[in-house]
Amino acid sequence: MRDATVASPASGPYPALARPGRIGRLELPHRILMGSMHLGIEGDAAELDRLAAFYLERVQGCAALIITGGAAVRPEGGGDHWFCLTDPSHRDQLAQLASRVQKAGGRIALQLFHAGRYAYSIEIGTTALAPSAVECRLTRETPRAMTEDDIAQTVQAFADAARFAREAGFHAVEVMGSEGYLLNEFLSPLTNQREDRYGGDLEGRMRLSVEVVEAIRQAVSGDFPLIFRMSGADCMPGSTTWEETLTYARRLEQAGVDALNVGIGWHESQVPTVAAVVPRGGFAPVAAGIRQAVTIPVIGANRINTPELADELIALGWVDFVAPARPWLADPAFAKKALSGDRRGLNVCIACNQSCLDHVMDRPSRPASCLVNPRAGHELRWPLAKVSRSRRVAVVGGGPAGLEAARAAAERGHQVTLFEAERQLGGQLRLAARVEGKEEFWETIRYYDEWLWRLGVDVRLGTAANPQTLLEYDAVILAQGVEPAVPDLPGVDLPHVVRYTDILSGRVAAGRRIAIIGAGGIGCDVALYLMKGGRPPERVLGFLGEHGVQSLDQVPRSVTILARSRRIAATVGRTTRWVVRSELKALGVAVWTEFQCRSITPEGVVGVMQGEERLVEADQVILCAGQTPRRDLVAALEGRVPLEVVGGARDTVRLNAARAIREGFEAAQRI
Numbered sequence: 251m252r253d254a255t256v257a258s259p260a261s262g263p264y265p266a267l268a269r270p271g272r273i274g275r276l277e278l279p280h281r282i283l284m285g286s287m288h289l290g291i292e293g294d295a296a297e298l299d300r301l302a303a304f305y306l307e308r309v310q311g312c313a314a315l316i317i318t319g320g321a322a323v324r325p326e327g328g329g330d331h332w333f334c335l336t337d338p339s340h341r342d343q344l345a346q347l348a349s350r351v352q353k354a355g356g357r358i359a360l361q362l363f364h365a366g367r368y369a370y371s372i373e374i375g376t377t378a379l380a381p382s383a384v385e386c387r388l389t390r391e392t393p394r395a396m397t398e399d400d401i402a403q404t405v406q407a408f409a410d411a412a413r414f415a416r417e418a419g420f421h422a423v424e425v426m427g428s429e430g431y432l433l434n435e436f437l438s439p440l441t442n443q444r445e446d447r448y449g450g451d452l453e454g455r456m457r458l459s460v461e462v463v464e465a466i467r468q469a470v471s472g473d474f475p476l477i478f479r480m481s482g483a484d485c486m487p488g489s490t491t492w493e494e495t496l497t498y499a500r501r502l503e504q505a506g507v508d509a510l511n512v513g514i515g516w517h518e519s520q521v522p523t524v525a526a527v528v529p530r531g532g533f534a535p536v537a538a539g540i541r542q543a544v545t546i547p548v549i550g551a552n553r554i555n556t557p558e559l560a561d562e563l564i565a566l567g568w569v570d571f572v573a574p575a576r577p578w579l580a581d582p583a584f585a586k587k588a589l590s591g592d593r594r595g596l597n598v599c600i601a602c603n604q605s606c607l608d609h610v611m612d613r614p615s616r617p618a619s620c621l622v623n624p625r626a627g628h629e630l631r632w633p634l635a636k637v638s639r640s641r642r643v644a645v646v647g648g649g650p651a652g653l654e655a656a657r658a659a660a661e662r663g664h665q666v667t668l669f670e671a672e673r674q675l676g677g678q679l680r681l682a683a684r685v686e687g688k689e690e691f692w693e694t695i696r697y698y699d700e701w702l703w704r705l706g707v708d709v710r711l712g713t714a715a716n717p718q719t720l721l722e723y724d725a726v727i728l729a730q731g732v733e734p735a736v737p738d739l740p741g742v743d744l745p746h747v748v749r750y751t752d753i754l755s756g757r758v759a760a761g762r763r764i765a766i767i768g769a770g771g772i773g774c775d776v777a778l779y780l781m782k783g784g785r786p787p788e789r790v791l792g793f794l795g796e797h798g799v800q801s802l803d804q805v806p807r808s809v810t811i812l813a814r815s816r817r818i819a820a821t822v823g824r825t826t827r828w829v830v831r832s833e834l835k836a837l838g839v840a841v842w843t844e845f846q847c848r849s850i851t852p853e854g855v856v857g858v859m860q861g862e863e864r865l866v867e868a869d870q871v872i873l874c875a876g877q878t879p880r881r882d883l884v885a886a887l888e889g890r891v892p893l894e895v896v897g898g899a900r901d902t903v904r905l906n907a908a909r910a911i912r913e914g915f916e917a918a919q920r921i
């Protein structure tokens with residue numbers, strides 16, 4: 251049965267996306283490129299086949315042009331698990347990669363990269379280089395200011411790298427000049443405090459970028475396609491101005507760039523640039539502004555995650571191409587589905603960063619994959635092969651782990667029945683989707699709903715599976731999920747005490763003065779849900795204001811988070827944790843840390859903080875104090891049927907949607 255409530259509002263085809271285009275002399279069949287993504291396995295010869303499999307699947311998915319992850323032009327501009335173009339074995343691997351993509355009928359551009367002060371000294375074996383010795387908030391290190399000799403070597407390295415790319419069979423190069431890496435650092439007065447000809451006014455600060463482009467132009471013939479990824483907005487107070495950015499764009503065009511790919515923000519920015527709170531297409535106006543300043547094509551990225559949005563941006567003349575990156579992790583057939591109008595079949599990137607950026611930004615880093623597509627980066631290990639013997643598989647639970655287990659088992663050719671006790675699919679995904687900024691989870695539920703239907707999964711909603719029924723199957727995957735944990739506190743049974751599931755499901759109305767026990771990801775989500783949900787949307791306020799109608803602009807409500815430890819949102823990934831914290835602060839959520847709860851009373855929560863007993867007054871107390879696994883079927887099935895227990899039902903340690911979906915997927919591969 252299909253769930254009409256999660257139907258996609260959009261369907262293809264997308265005529266603007268489907269139009270052929272050109273970057274320099276490079277003819278492209280349509281407008282969807284694959285933006286550069288660092289997978290964290292680059293440079294390791296033993297992983298080359300794995301990397302190639304990742305790219306080749308995206309060639310099959312019809313990427314018009316694949317831009318590789320950054321390849322460092324010099325050792326000090328890279329790091330662990332990066333390609334480095336001064337290493338002959340890395341050059342050899344890259345040449346093989348280009349050749350395999352070409353043979354498969356794809357096009358590939360090599361991204362030429364220098365991390366500048368974003369390099370970690372422990373990885374590059376020396377102090378990072380930068381225009382000036384300005385401490386870096388990302389690495390917590392102070393780089394060394396480059397000498398003119400360093401600069402000359404770097405320019406030469408970019409030129410050599412471009413020559414290599416052309417000779418190795420790449421179709422183009424992209425120079426990485428945004429996101430706060432070396433060339434961006436030279437442009438910005440924040441990090442460029444030089445007094446020589448590479449610093450000072452704009453002419454001096456953009457000199458290195460211009461010299462790099464001119465040197466590449468000299469090293470390769472004039473018609474070898476050259477893309478420059480420039481920063482459209484650094485999102486750093488006091489950095490390059492908008493007027494300077496437009497002048498820079500024009501100067502890059504004059505120097506010989508064939509297309510500008512517009513990046514947004516630095517890794518140190520205090521403005522969310524890739525998190526889910528950024529509205530879809532939120533930075534497209536920046537790219538559109540740059541497009542007005544130049545005559546070469548402009549490529550847009552950053553939160554362009556659906557074909558209908560990409561199509562609209564191109565149709566309206568905001569950008570000429572799109573180069574989404576993460577959406578290609580989420581769905582290796584992004585362009586193929588877009589161009590064939592299969593919007594309902596698309597697995598949409600939800601901008602969670604949990605399995606991609608959080609992995610590669612961690613130290614030590616971990617290989618990138620994808621929350622909604624755990625096969626990403628593992629295409630070689632988990633080929634799309636049908637099983638030789640189809641089995642009858644029961645999946646219990648329609649939350650993230652169960653949905654993926656059912657989808658993946660059916661994709662492999664098993665006959666799958668999914669039992670879900672609720673009348674809707676989604677489980678914890680459905681709760682999370684209600685939090686403003688996490689609405690993208692609806693796309694994930696829609697995707698599963700669609701594919702379970704296409705793959706012929708027998709979905710039984712409102713049906714609790716019993717052991718007798720399950721024993722009739724050849725294999726069972728238990729993905730029953732979790733229950734909210736109820737702490738052992740006096741007063742926990744009082745009528746004003748509720749669980750987070752009661753609030754997020756809408757079963758219980760929110761109070762006015764609220765205490766949340768627990769400061770993990772769920773506690774923070776509930777606080778955001780309550781505070782953001784108390785504010786009418788901007789469009790509504792705008793409409794009411796325009797027509798002179800008086801209304802509330804915020805439902806009066808106070809929320810206090812009670813954290814046992816000193817940190818809040820500790821379980822949230824590195825790239826999003828700071829966004830959550832700053833949103834809570836901006837919304838006026840009070841946070842009491844190192845608060846040891848002692849009891850709940852009709853007046854609120856009593857606890858000890860800094861050695862003193864304190865009362866947090868509340869008319870509603872919401873329990874977000876962890877979860878317990880639902881495993882009631884395990885004992886009845888163990889040893890009697892091939893059994894997999896996955897996700898929260900297995901255990902709740904560091905449980906999140908990424909782990910649940912991955913375990914569901916892997917269980918399906920084992921059957």
Ligand code: SF4
Pocket residue numbers: 576577579580598599600601602603604605606607619620621622623
């Ligand atoms: Fe997108 Fe999240 Fe997948 Fe990263 S992990 S590609 S942000 S859905």
